Amino acid sequence: MIPAAFDYTRAGSAEEAVSLLSQHGDEAKLLAGGHSLLPLMKLRLATPALLVDVGRLGELSYVRDEGDHIAIGALTRHHDLVHSDLLRQQVPILSHTAGLVGDPQVRHRGTIGGSLAHGDPASDLPAVVLALGGTLVARGPRGERTIPATEFFRGFLETALAPDELLTEIRVPKAGGGWSYQKFNRRAFDWAIVGVAAVADGGGRAAVSLVNMGPTPLRATAVEEALAGGASVAEAASHAADGLDPPSDLNASPEYRRHLATVLVRRALEEAGTR
Amino acid sequence: MTVNGKTYEHEVEPRLLLVYYLREVLGLTGTNVGCDTTSCGACTVLLNGESVKSCTVLAVQADGADITTIEGLAGPDGKLHPIQEAFREHHALQCGYCTPGMVMAVTSLLRENPHPSEDQVRFGLEGNLCRCTGYHNIVKAVLAAAAAGAGSAPIGAGTAGAVPTGGAVAGGGAR
Numbered sequence: 285m286i287p288a289a290f291d292y293t294r295a296g297s298a299e300e301a302v303s304l305l306s307q308h309g310d311e312a313k314l315l316a317g318g319h320s321l322l323p324l325m326k327l328r329l330a331t332p333a334l335l336v337d338v339g340r341l342g343e344l345s346y347v348r349d350e351g352d353h354i355a356i357g358a359l360t361r362h363h364d365l366v367h368s369d370l371l372r373q374q375v376p377i378l379s380h381t382a383g384l385v386g387d388p389q390v391r392h393r394g395t396i397g398g399s400l401a402h403g404d405p406a407s408d409l410p411a412v413v414l415a416l417g418g419t420l421v422a423r424g425p426r427g428e429r430t431i432p433a434t435e436f437f438r439g440f441l442e443t444a445l446a447p448d449e450l451l452t453e454i455r456v457p458k459a460g461g462g463w464s465y466q467k468f469n470r471r472a473f474d475w476a477i478v479g480v481a482a483v484a485d486g487g488g489r490a491a492v493s494l495v496n497m498g499p500t501p502l503r504a505t506a507v508e509e510a511l512a513g514g515a516s517v518a519e520a521a522s523h524a525a526d527g528l529d530p531p532s533d534l535n536a537s538p539e540y541r542r543h544l545a546t547v548l549v550r551r552a553l554e555e556a557g558t559r
Numbered sequence: 560m561t562v563n564g565k566t567y568e569h570e571v572e573p574r575l576l577l578v579y580y581l582r583e584v585l586g587l588t589g590t591n592v593g594c595d596t597t598s599c600g601a602c603t604v605l606l607n608g609e610s611v612k613s614c615t616v617l618a619v620q621a622d623g624a625d626i627t628t629i630e631g632l633a634g635p636d637g638k639l640h641p642i643q644e645a646f647r648e649h650h651a652l653q654c655g656y657c658t659p660g661m662v663m664a665v666t667s668l669l670r671e672n673p674h675p676s677e678d679q680v681r682f683g684l685e686g687n688l689c690r691c692t693g694y695h696n697i698v699k700a701v702l703a704a705a706a707a708g709a710g711s712a713p714i715g716a717g718t719a720g721a722v723p724t725g726g727a728v729a730g731g732g733a734r
Contacts, residue, residue, distance in 0.1 A: 290574060292619050315620075318620065323615065326595070326596075337619075337620065387600070387687075388685070389597075389600065389611050389664065389686045390597065390612070392611050472685035
């Protein structure tokens with residue numbers, strides 16, 4: 285499969301990328317690792333007139349200790365998240381889950397910023413950043429702004445990023461307590477049929493998010509509220525799919541996903557409580 | 560772009576995929592196209608020493624990069640790379656179609672983790688499908704190659720032209 289024809293340019297800096305985006309509007313798309321965008325283009329589900337390649341902006345590939353949080357450059361590859369000692373120590377759920385994205389070849393190319401900006405509800409890292417209560421930094425022609433992860437995912441493959449904005453950094457609080465990421469799929473490298481990220485606060489509460497249970501990654505608020513109200517893990521987990529309308533596809537019906545969510549939330553809370 | 564030690568310069572359409580650049584522009588047909596959807600791993604090559612699926616990389620993204628394909632793995636005298644040797648010894652192939660990608664994925668895996676456990680080998684090859692389901696012998700070959708120090712073995716000759724093709728190169732078949 286061959287993508288439709290497009291023009292290609294390589295941005296030499298983040299500023300240049302933003303300037304190219306503001307010149308070309310929604311005709312242009314940013315290309316990082318390309319492992320979400322190129323498959324869409326090969327299927328002709330995306331036909332951008334211009335690709336702005338930001339894949340070589342080394343200035344946006346880093347994992348830094350910023351005191352109360354860890355700052356991750358948007359162009360940091362999954363492979364580098366897995367092998368970052370800093371991330372492994374301070375935010376182990378993110379490093380661990382990056383190692384479950386796709387397969388080794390995908391992790392050599394794909395980036396955390398690309399994964400978040402793509403906004404696929406079936407992706408692993410958006411749900412983890414959501415459970416961590418992360419913040420995203422975007423740069424546009426009018427400067428920089430921060431967007432809480434809770435306000436970033438707007439719809440299926442839709443985020444709060446404007447067409448002329450570049451996601452530059454992801455900030456996540458240090459999370460040394462209990463955690464778990466549960467990914468259920470049928471083939472090794474597939475997307476999760478349902479996934480669950482849980483980050484415990486040590487006081488019986490936990491932040492819980494869901495993969496592939498709706499048009500965006502979702503916080504399991506009913507589970508979080510039940511835990512905060514003193515419910516047992518099993519009781520809290522039974523609320524995993526409350527009010528949700530999960531998708532139907534070849535792999536699973538909505539009913540199957542609702543059931544799977546309750547099972548995986550229970551496993552995630554149990555593991556987060558003992559880790 | 561440098562491919563198997565040799566530098567090439569071509570003007571290409573932006574939409575040309577790396578795998579088609581290798582196969583159709585350079586004539587290096589050892590790299591196979593399988594699923595064409597980033598799933599099967601048959602098109603795996605090394606980009607700056609790391610495994611990638613060349614059906615999901617634009618040739619222009621690899622501008623200036625150092626690429627190694629299955630043709631570049633053996634030595635200048637045709638001596639097989641220890642991973643190829645282990646694949647032959649352990650009969651780690653049936654129809655051979657997945658083999659070039661499998662061998663390149665293993666090369667990357669052992670460079671990152673020279674002595675993996677069996678589980679790490681299986682997990683490390685999750686991006687490569689063998690439709691003959693010949694996984695057990697592949698895993699045996701990888702463990703044997705690791706034991707033989709394949710993770711630190713040099714790659715190829717640096718001169719792609721000197722590498723014999725055909726029967727001498729494990730995985731070079733199924734074109």
